[in-house]
Amino acid sequence: MLVDGKWMENWQPVQKADEKGRFVRQVSSFRNWITPDGSAGPTGEGGFKAEPGRYRLYVALICPWASRALIARKLKGLDDMIPVTVVNPTLSDQGWSFGEYPGSDEDPLFGARYMHEIYTRADPHFTGRATVPVLWDEKQGVMVSNESADILRMFDTAFEHIAPSDHRLYPEAQGAEINALNAVIYDKLNNGVYKCGFASSQEAYDEAVEGVFSTLEMLEDRLIGDYLFGDHLTETDVRLFVTLIRFDVAYHGLFKANRRQIASYPRLSALMARIYRLPGIAETVNMDHITRGYHSIKALNPSGIRPTGPANIRALISET
Numbered sequence: 001m002l003v004d005g006k007w008m009e010n011w012q013p014v015q016k017a018d019e020k021g022r023f024v025r026q027v028s029s030f031r032n033w034i035t036p037d038g039s040a041g042p043t044g045e046g047g048f049k050a051e052p053g054r055y056r057l058y059v060a061l062i063c064p065w066a067s068r069a070l071i072a073r074k075l076k077g078l079d080d081m082i083p084v085t086v087v088n089p090t091l092s093d094q095g096w097s098f099g100e101y102p103g104s105d106e107d108p109l110f111g112a113r114y115m116h117e118i119y120t121r122a123d124p125h126f127t128g129r130a131t132v133p134v135l136w137d138e139k140q141g142v143m144v145s146n147e148s149a150d151i152l153r154m155f156d157t158a159f160e161h162i163a164p165s166d167h168r169l170y171p172e173a174q175g176a177e178i179n180a181l182n183a184v185i186y187d188k189l190n191n192g193v194y195k196c197g198f199a200s201s202q203e204a205y206d207e208a209v210e211g212v213f214s215t216l217e218m219l220e221d222r223l224i225g226d227y228l229f230g231d232h233l234t235e236t237d238v239r240l241f242v243t244l245i246r247f248d249v250a251y252h253g254l255f256k257a258n259r260r261q262i263a264s265y266p267r268l269s270a271l272m273a274r275i276y277r278l279p280g281i282a283e284t285v286n287m288d289h290i291t292r293g294y295h296s297i298k299a300l301n302p303s304g305i306r307p308t309g310p311a312n313i314r315a316l317i318s319e320t
């Protein structure tokens with residue numbers, strides 16, 4: 001991680017733990033919003049008007065948080081307006097790096113070798129982890145946001161006047177319900193699998209794994225329509241999808257979330273396949289990056305062996 005703008009030698013790929021051994025994820029520090037007219041959003045500063053070609057999204061394809069931003073970009077038809085740069089799938093001893101692996105890119109803006117260089121361009125005294133996703137403003141040379149939940153939501157509305165879309169991922173009328181279900185899915189499932197994988201006490205693991213499977217069961221029971229809120233896709237489905245598609249491949253084995261596989265939940269499996277088959281979504285799912293990235297986490301898999309992957313996911317991916 002960076003401390004006062006300097007990369008630390010003793011950087012640990014495993015994030016912090018609390019006094020009970022529970023995994024604790026860093027809070028995002030750049031929280032500005034792109035808006036149609038450049039007025040300030042719910043957090044941060046104003047000055048980020050929606051303009052084609054002005055912003056760039058940095059992502060890792062292994063990363064569920066980056067993927068939810070990438071999926072929103074696809075669903076909202078923003079490919080031409082917001083270019084993407086993909087980092088290598090494995091974390092180096094200097095964090096995310098650019099452009100050696102198939103499907104990864106060089107950094108087109110600064111020729112940076114590592115993601116942390118983008119952070120110190122944004123703030124020469126930055127202290128914290130150099131996480132993805134990052135939304136970068138090429139016009140002002142500043143970071144708009146490194147919080148995927150905000151990026152997902154701003155992509156839903158900011159560009160609507162110049163790129164009208166059929167999807168409304170966060171209909172205001174359902175805001176409260178969406179926020180409530182997002183909060184459970186985030187804590188117990190999206191982040192819950194990480195809490196299983198990086199638990200450093202049995203107690204922390206037991207608590208996390210219970211949260212993962214009670215939430216999967218609750219969602220399976222709830223899914224009577226095509227999507228979580230009935231017949232239209234919302235951001236909550238996107239936020240769930242990014243964890244479902246990684247679950248049997250990475251979280252079930254490597255993260256020890258192994259009571260059941262997603263393949264054993266018929267409705268969740270159907271939801272995962274339904275979203276995967278939406279136009280453009282398969283392009284955001286790179287199983288090679290996902291498998292390679294997770295299984296390169298030395299603390300969890302010292303030998304780096306990559307399993308060949310379960311049949312349900314192989315079948316879905318081979319459709320495309």
Ligand SMILES: N[C@@H](CCC(=O)N[C@@H](CS)C(=O)NCC(=O)O)C(=O)O
Pocket residue numbers: 013015025026027028060062063064065066095129130131132133146147148149
């Ligand atoms: N709050 C961030 C979390 C992003 C995050 O934790 N990304 C991970 C990859 S999945 C990362 O970049 N980790 C690198 C590190 O922790 O040094 C978001 O949702 O945007």
